[in-house]
Amino acid sequence: MTVPQIARIEAVAVRDAFAPDDAYGSARGLVHARAATLVRLETTDGVVGWGEAWGSSRATAVLIDELAGGLAGARLEPSGSWLTRLFNQGYHHSSGGHHVAAAGAIDIAMWDALGRTLGVPVHVLLGGRTRDRLTPYASAGYVTRDNDHGRFADGLRELAADGYTGVKIKLGLGFDSDVARARTAREILGPDAAILLDFNGNYTADQARRSIDRLREFAPGWIEEPVSPDDRSGWALLRGCGVPLAAGEAVYTRYGFRDLIAERLVDVVQPDVSKCGGLGEARVIAHLAQTWNVRFSPHVWGGVVAQAASVQLLAAVPDYPHVDHPAEPLWLEHDRGRNALRDDLATRPFTLVDGAVLVPDGPGLGIEIDEDALDRLRVDR
Template sequence: MIKGKITDLTVTDVRFPTSLGHHGSDAMHTDPDYSAAYVVIETDAEDALKGYGLTFTLGKGTEIVVCAVKALSRLVVGRTLEDIVTNFRAFYRQLTSDGQLRWIGPEKGVVHLATSAVLNAVWDLWAKKKGKPLWKMLVDMTPEELVSCIDFRYITDALTEEEAIEILQKGRKGQETREEHMLKCGYPAYTTSCAWLGYSDQQLQKLCTDALKEGWTRFKVKVGADLQDDLRRCKIVRNMIGPDNKLMLDANQRWDVNEAISWVKELAEFQPLWIEEPTSPDDILGHATISKALAPLGIGVATGEQCHNRVMFKQFLQAHALQYLQIDSCRLGSVNENLSVLLMAKKFNIPVCPHAGGVGLCELVQHLIIFDYISVSGSLENRMCEYVDHLHEHFKYPVIIHNAAYMPPKDPGYSTEMNASVLQYHFPGGDIWQQLIMEKKLTI
């Protein structure tokens, strides 16, 4: 029995001034300040454990997500953890189906980001109660227990509960061997840190040189603002990493459909594995058109970091609109919804290559992708997880990268707990922001 009632849920607006160094810059988001709505759940249990969760934002607007979290908190405070997790599907649906709050979603946008932050904290608390890292707790759960956490509403035409259980049952074969492999070798990663759009050529070259020395073999380049600039930068990167290492492109939604096709054909000489978010993240049929046009060139389409929910992923898969599926631990409705997407990807035989980076996204998504390999996909073919070397020092249990691979976390929980940096970077009252405002380097 899991004792203890949830007594409080607090949320903090935490922002890091990454725009000052052009970190995270791309064709659509030129000056992001990586930020988070950071949730803490407290209980009256004797062990005094707390659950920590977050959702990722780019600065302005974080305050709106904070308001949405506060609006959802009344559905959480006063409940027991046992009451939540013994009927997790019902709790998930309660959060996403509030008769009035649902109108400002439903299951998308600000209210869904807030839902993710709240549920991430619940999962962190549950894993800590179990004394296991989240990935291990998921691996050790039975197929029936895992499926009971998923809301299958709207996706049964693509994946039924019975099919999900069958996938997970088949995934149990060889599970111990795959877990041993993860503990020894980790999950393969690719780096986005070398080629943000705002970086100079000199900075790009230095970062690629350093990454190659550290053993990185998979690199992503931001593109989409200027074709001649893209040609120059892609040439630099391809020449530096050589013909055998993997190169991916990311346009961050910059183009119209036909523009995306023609632009990527110009960049095809650099042999990219995929083009990521070539057009509007909501345009499923547009992605399908791009996928079909680029297939003869051997270039796939990747998307998902701004895919609202499981229903959109269902349609992307049904329309053959992507070749690489990118889940996000803070865009979807936490672990619950990501489980459904991992299972659909397995059924449609599409590799999952998660979106990460930001604030805490690497810390969170490593749990999901390690679980996916051990218990769902059972494969590393054409699979890798994004890594961005920013802001990990602000977490109590930061990611560990060894030989360009995520090493499985060993501490209990979801790796979501931040350290005292929360106070310094609290917006706008934290010391860091007050200093930047005083020096007129950034304004509110």
């Protein structure tokens, strides 16, 4: 079989804007829209693959267009030498940011197109399926404009009724608020649920330690980003806090994760496929985590293309160090905030089925884009 070539690549910025009172977010601030930059890649055989980059910045779209010029006519080889060459040549810019996200979106689209060309799911290309079902945790409990505690509690009750066995909530608003929100989550979700606490790096190391000291009684499954991602000495100061630490959503490429993993600064690494450099880089990061026996749980907060890529990635991650008896699930982050880019862009969005998210059997990423929804959400419309 002849490997197809890339015929054209298009950047498509999409956005779902909120009314002012519907904004939500984290201790760092509220978001007033969900946004992404999609990549539509078409091969010379007419096969279309989709990718996604974090956010809908015009800078990301411009970078995708620039990269597309150099890839026209190239062989469809996801995570091939083109990506390594790009990172090496552009080393002034390739440690993070829009450049890496743009390249990663094209990489995801290549994997999707190759899977569709061969008629196999992407997880087969990534090494083979290791699981048919993924255990999701609900990413919810967001910061809102008024932070009404009653609505916060009502949202947790809905998630418990839906059957989630793990829920992540936002903290970092102050010590008393942290305790109140964690206590409510534990009371509503019960003693067996995994309660994951996300500070979004809004504290200094001493503040994070003070909060964690008061949160241990609620047995958190992990504390996510207690300090900012680049505060490596702060991470080291928190290693003895007695609670698992997680981070990685704002870290780029295997090189950004190398010391985080090798120095065991965290217990759970969380690359985001729409930021870290695509599926190929995320797979390498998963291998690094396995090598150092560190847990792996991707950050998933984008649209349905990034979500589908994360599902394919997790479907191919091997079990380690255990074989048959895992102490905890390999978690899939299942964002429950309002997001039309996640719920409307695919003809069949990922939903909870008997407490699990099923790995699709279809070729490529296993989703089909709803063209009507795409037209409605495109920024250029």
